Amino acid sequence: MRFAGKVAVVTGAASGIGKAAVLKLAGEGAHVFAADIDEAGGQALAAASNGRIEFIRCDVTVASDIEALMNEAAKRGGGIDIVFNNAAAGGDRAPIDEITPDGWDWTMNLVLKSVAMGIRYAAPHMKGRKGAAIVNTASVAALGAGYSPTAYAVAKAGVLHLTKVAATDLAQYGIRVNAICPGFINTNIFTTSLEVPDESKDAAKAVIAEMSAHAQPVARGGQPDDIANAVAYLASEEASFMTGTHMLVDGGLTIGQRHAW
Ligand code: NAD
Secondary structure (H helix, E strand, C coil), X not given: CCCCCCEEEEECCCCHHHHHHHHHHHHCCCEEEEEECCHHHHHHHHHCCCCCEEEEECCXXXXXXXXXXXXXXXXXXXXXXXXXXXXXCCCCCCCCCCCCHHHHHHHHHHHHHHHHHHHHHHHHHCCCCCCCEEEEECCHHHCCCCCCCHHHXXXXXXXXXXXXXXXXXXXXXXXXXEEEEECCECCHHHCCCCCCCHHHHHHHHHHHHHHHHHHCCCCCCECHHHHHHHHHHHHCHHHCCCCCCEEEECCCHHHCCCCCC
């Protein structure tokens, strides 16, 4: 029960990594405000929680939605101790020589500005609270160029640097800020969440299957709980000496696979 008495806010809470993190935090005692644009998914999560999880609708591409989310969570919870800025989707999939200005802006807004505004509007409610911690979802795409579409990769790299800068800004208030970098994790982001044609979804599923089978040292598919466990650690007092850094949870994907020669 590492989070007994803590108030947490999680975005992208209705599915995948966010949902697993909500259940992990609530399972260890937190009162969790679960935010998403998926109202049915968010409400279902809350309904099954005996009051420990409350759903608040929030579109993280709308700054005023994020401001309202943090204000409402702080009002109902009496403050905020933990924030997991996690919501995102794949964004514009075009390469750099084809992407449009609008596609670029949409992706930066969805993947990077959303996290910046999450920190911006949560921090005032977290100042001075013992063990206050923010965790942001980056990606292996922030560390290597070939793991994702172009704009998403750049935005996730921005999330990593934002994490460092925010950690320096907020240290004076006792707020730690860290990021996680998931590898390929079996979630809806490769299927229903992506606004892509079916053939691209099939290609994404094939990549996941390949990763699971042999392309990374830990030869199984990454699961949302693999990431939720890391998020819980970073949000807990066990990580009280960690700020401005990231945890890579990728089954060894980025160290590469040994090839016989
Ligand atoms: P998912 O599609 O299962 O969950 C994403 C959730 O975010 C959904 O519930 C969706 O409704 C919500 N969401 C999407 N746009 C939103 C918006 N504008 N406002 C509020 N909520 C919104 O995907 P996931 O894999 O769990 O993704 C969670 C995070 O993990 C994302 O930041 C993603 O970029 C990151 N990530 C995922 C992987 C992976 O392999 N699955 C790898 C690296 C990073």
